[in-house]
Amino acid sequence: MAALTEEQSILKDQATSWVEAELPVQKFREFRNANSDGGFDPKAWSAMVDMGWTGILVPEAYGGSDLGYLTFGVILEQLGRQLCASPLFASAYVGASAINLGGSDEQKQQWLPAIVDGSEILTLAVDEQPRHQRDAIACAAKASDGGFVLSGAKTFVPEGMSATAFVVAAKSDAGDVELFLVPANTTGVSRSGMATVDNRDYARVTLSDVAVPAESHLGAMSGGELYEQVLNRACAGVAMEMLGVGCFSFEMTLDYLKTRKQFGKVIGSFQALGHRAAELYSAQEMARSCAEAGVIAIDNDADDQAAMSALSKAKTGEFLFDMSNQLIQIHGGIGMTDDYDAGFYLKRARALEALYGNQALHRDRYATLLGF
Amino acid sequence: MQNANEMESFRSDVRAWVNENFPTSLQGVDLAGIAGGESGAKADDDVKVGLDAWRQKLAEKGWGAPTWPVEYGGAGLSDPQADIIGEEIHNAGAYNPIPHMTGMGVTMVGPTLLEYGSAEQKARHLKGIASGEIRWCLGLSEPNAGSDLASLSTKAEDKGDYFALNGQKVWTSGAHISQWCGALVRTDTDAGKRDGISFVMLPMQQDGVETRPIRLISGISPFCETYFTDARAEKGDLLGNLNDGWSVVKRLLQHERQSQTGGRGVSMLDSEPLHVKAQRFVGTDDSGALVDKDLRQRLVRNYMDGTAHRLTAQRITDEAAGRVEVSAAASILKNSNTRFAQQKAELALEIMGSQGIGWSGDDFAEEELGIVREWLSGKAMSIYGGSYEVQNNIISKNVLGLPETTQKG
Numbered sequence: 001m002a003a004l005t006e007e008q009s010i011l012k013d014q015a016t017s018w019v020e021a022e023l024p025v026q027k028f029r030e031f032r033n034a035n036s037d038g039g040f041d042p043k044a045w046s047a048m049v050d051m052g053w054t055g056i057l058v059p060e061a062y063g064g065s066d067l068g069y070l071t072f073g074v075i076l077e078q079l080g081r082q083l084c085a086s087p088l089f090a091s092a093y094v095g096a097s098a099i100n101l102g103g104s105d106e107q108k109q110q111w112l113p114a115i116v117d118g119s120e121i122l123t124l125a126v127d128e129q130p131r132h133q134r135d136a137i138a139c140a141a142k143a144s145d146g147g148f149v150l151s152g153a154k155t156f157v158p159e160g161m162s163a164t165a166f167v168v169a170a171k172s173d174a175g176d177v178e179l180f181l182v183p184a185n186t187t188g189v190s191r192s193g194m195a196t197v198d199n200r201d202y203a204r205v206t207l208s209d210v211a212v213p214a215e216s217h218l219g220a221m222s223g224g225e226l227y228e229q230v231l232n233r234a235c236a237g238v239a240m241e242m243l244g245v246g247c248f249s250f251e252m253t254l255d256y257l258k259t260r261k262q263f264g265k266v267i268g269s270f271q272a273l274g275h276r277a278a279e280l281y282s283a284q285e286m287a288r289s290c291a292e293a294g295v296i297a298i299d300n301d302a303d304d305q306a307a308m309s310a311l312s313k314a315k316t317g318e319f320l321f322d323m324s325n326q327l328i329q330i331h332g333g334i335g336m337t338d339d340y341d342a343g344f345y346l347k348r349a350r351a352l353e354a355l356y357g358n359q360a361l362h363r364d365r366y367a368t369l370l371g372f
Numbered sequence: 373m374q375n376a377n378e379m380e381s382f383r384s385d386v387r388a389w390v391n392e393n394f395p396t397s398l399q400g401v402d403l404a405g406i407a408g409g410e411s412g413a414k415a416d417d418d419v420k421v422g423l424d425a426w427r428q429k430l431a432e433k434g435w436g437a438p439t440w441p442v443e444y445g446g447a448g449l450s451d452p453q454a455d456i457i458g459e460e461i462h463n464a465g466a467y468n469p470i471p472h473m474t475g476m477g478v479t480m481v482g483p484t485l486l487e488y489g490s491a492e493q494k495a496r497h498l499k500g501i502a503s504g505e506i507r508w509c510l511g512l513s514e515p516n517a518g519s520d521l522a523s524l525s526t527k528a529e530d531k532g533d534y535f536a537l538n539g540q541k542v543w544t545s546g547a548h549i550s551q552w553c554g555a556l557v558r559t560d561t562d563a564g565k566r567d568g569i570s571f572v573m574l575p576m577q578q579d580g581v582e583t584r585p586i587r588l589i590s591g592i593s594p595f596c597e598t599y600f601t602d603a604r605a606e607k608g609d610l611l612g613n614l615n616d617g618w619s620v621v622k623r624l625l626q627h628e629r630q631s632q633t634g635g636r637g638v639s640m641l642d643s644e645p646l647h648v649k650a651q652r653f654v655g656t657d658d659s660g661a662l663v664d665k666d667l668r669q670r671l672v673r674n675y676m677d678g679t680a681h682r683l684t685a686q687r688i689t690d691e692a693a694g695r696v697e698v699s700a701a702a703s704i705l706k707n708s709n710t711r712f713a714q715q716k717a718e719l720a721l722e723i724m725g726s727q728g729i730g731w732s733g734d735d736f737a738e739e740e741l742g743i744v745r746e747w748l749s750g751k752a753m754s755i756y757g758g759s760y761e762v763q764n765n766i767i768s769k770n771v772l773g774l775p776e777t778t779q780k781g
């Protein structure tokens with residue numbers, strides 16, 4: 001664990017105990033049983049708002065606490081451990097990042113306090129195909145009447161049914177990918193929910209000649225650059241959640257290795273499994289270093305933050321992929337049952353692997369950034 | 373811990389001192405090879421004189437072993453300060469030969485002596501190590517006692533004021549050029565496997581000690597078979613208590629792991645970044661990406677593994693707030709460093725194609741030949757210092773608290 005300031009440790013402890021007490025994975029199970037079309041518990045979400053988590057990336061002038069990305073990451077890790085569902089990441093991390101970086105003073109004033117108090121839920125609408133590709137944006141933003149007309153179709157938009165506004169990635173007349181703030185109730189926007197293995201809220205969003213005013217354009221940073229930076233930050237955040245999912249999977253597995261008996265001994269006494277656990281533990285330590293380095297690089301505005309973001313997503317992805325498979329394997333038959341939580345972790349692991357690009361995509365990015 | 377300003381001013385003092393004192397005659401010389409006593413690396417007289425002068429200057433500052441107390445030849449500095457010295461010497465293109473010149477002295481014997489030695493033993497042995505004058509080897513492994521070290525059979529018989537040693541050690545690094553040896557011997561044949569073992573120190577230049585160098589796959593002979601025939605170890609050179617050598621050696625091996633968690637040695641593999649080498653040998657497409665996509669993926673994985681290892685080593689140091697404990701983390705880091713380094717050497721070889729199978733001669737650049745030798749000698753990383761598998765035993769038992777498997781480790 002990276003060295004935390006006193007304020008950060010207090011928040012971390014608060015998050016850890018709140019998540020364990022109020023939103024353990026059992027709650028996810030209860031919600032899933034009652035709502036098989038995905039989503040989150042609104043009471044848990046408003047508790048997060050009350051605890052101030054929605055303001056962690058927001059400057060104090062707009063009602064936030066401005067504690068930075070490592071702090072937010074530490075909370076995402078805790079939420080990942082218990083598979084807590086909420087729009088916190090989509091709105092207060094990705095959405096707030098887009099506005100912080102690309103918004104004018106007016107846009108910040110309009111949106112940031114509303115993100116903090118939870119009255120607006122933002123989400124980035126980027127993917128148009130099943131495989132995330134940064135440059136595969138066909139959605140168009142044509143300049144018209146002093147504003148823009150957006151047309152295109154987005155898919156797998158996280159928290160897409162509960163979002164009150166979309167941060168839409170669309171190509172300008174000049175061919176750059178720009179970001180636009182589009183309230184969900186704008187004429188021409190329609191959406192439909194998608195049922196996924198992780199039982200979260202995803203939507204298809206269709207934009208049919210959606211007319212938006214010039215003020216919806218996030219233009220404080222040149223479009224292509226803003227789009228890249230928001231995605232880089234998003235990836236580092238996903239990596240922190242993945243770390244939490246993986247660490248908890250490891251703990252469940254280690255516990256089982258110490259308690260399940262076969263052939264008259266606990267299964268952890270078989271060297272094949274002891275070594276597998278040692279390898280997974282080492283991979284977990286490497287993943288933690290990379291995930292934390294990803295968010296720390298953003299806080300430090302480091303020159304290599306794009307590469308560190310790619311590293312964080314790829315290395316936690318590598319760990320979580322193996323870990324989630326071994327979670328099932330080492331639990332034997334019980335791991336295959338829906339009554340046991342292991343399957344939830346495997347399913348969430350793959351959803352996060354795909355989100356904003358899988359390991360292969362981030363290795364490719366890393367190589368490109370390093371110049372080969 | 374010192375504050376950041378103090379550390380920065382310490383750093384600039386170190387930098388100035390190194391620039392002033394590192395002899396120009398040693399610039400660009402393979403000091404690691406020479407100081408390590410590798411038979412491949414030969415020094416001419418100029419270099420020898422320069423090296424000895426440089427060693428003496430470092431020794432006077434206590435920088436051969438900067439963290440040791442001043443009275444034992446160290447400089448009484450903190451770990452972060454010692455790191456700064458290492459970094460600045462490296463940055464200046466210089467090299468600290470003392471750790472290499474002492475064999476196992478600075479990294480393993482010294483730290484263990486500091487913990488287990490009597491005042492008299494520390495006074496007698498540590499200065500020679502810190503100054504780089506006395507080279508030490510370690511006689512632990514035997515033909516039938518490798519990973520299962522406690523099954524060793526070399527005996528030490530009590531002869532009143534000394535022990536008489538009889539038996540054979542093997543893989544004794546630097547035995548043929550060392551002045552002293554730390555040996556693990558059986559002093560009670562009736563006690564349990566780990567209970568009848570003691571750790572003794574003995575001079576190598578005596579009739580009862582014979583060394584026979586063994587040639588390695590890399591072509592060099594840095595280690596030996598060591599035979600003891602009534603070899604003499606003084607009673608005053610028993611380290612720790614009689615029959616308690618197992619706790620001494622356990623500590624010693626922790627120091628060994630610690631020293632193998634990824635130091636900054638001089639390496640031919642670092643003479644140019646691997647991706648630059650790959651661009652040269654393999655070629656790139658219009659976008660500047662390597663044309664061999666499979667190689668590119670494996671190369672980037674190796675880069676990521678290297679960064680993950682470095683970040684983890686750094687994180688563990690930070691968590692310990694400057695005081696680097698000899699810790700369980702050492703097993704994790706030893707294995708991650710081993711995996712990364714062996715993979716890196718394999719990639720370098722693959723990139724060079726058939727230039728990567730050169731053994732000697734003008735058909736191959738010096739750098740290419742160096743890489744081939746490093747590829748071969750690097751295979752030892754997963755064998756010595758507790759093999760890769762033994763480290764995993766340690767992690768599963770000591771870090772994760774899993775029950776010991778049927779095999780010890």
Ligand SMILES: Cc1cc2nc3c(=O)[nH]c(=O)nc-3n(C[C@H](O)[C@H](O)[C@H](O)COP(=O)(O)OP(=O)(O)OC[C@H]3O[C@@H](n4cnc5c(N)ncnc54)[C@H](O)[C@@H]3O)c2cc1C
Pocket residue numbers: 509510511512513514517518519520542543544545546595752755756757758759760761762765779780781
């Ligand atoms: C370059 C080099 C320098 C060395 N220098 C020194 C020195 O200076 N002094 C000294 O005393 N020794 C030295 N050694 C010896 C080294 O410590 C031993 O090689 C090491 O302890 C392994 O022992 P072994 O070679 O007998 O292999 P073995 O112990 O016979 O191992 C063979 C294989 O079995 C595996 N294995 C063994 N036990 C287990 C287990 N419990 N669980 C799973 N797998 C297991 C090993 O991992 C290995 O793959 C050196 C070795 C090398 C290569």
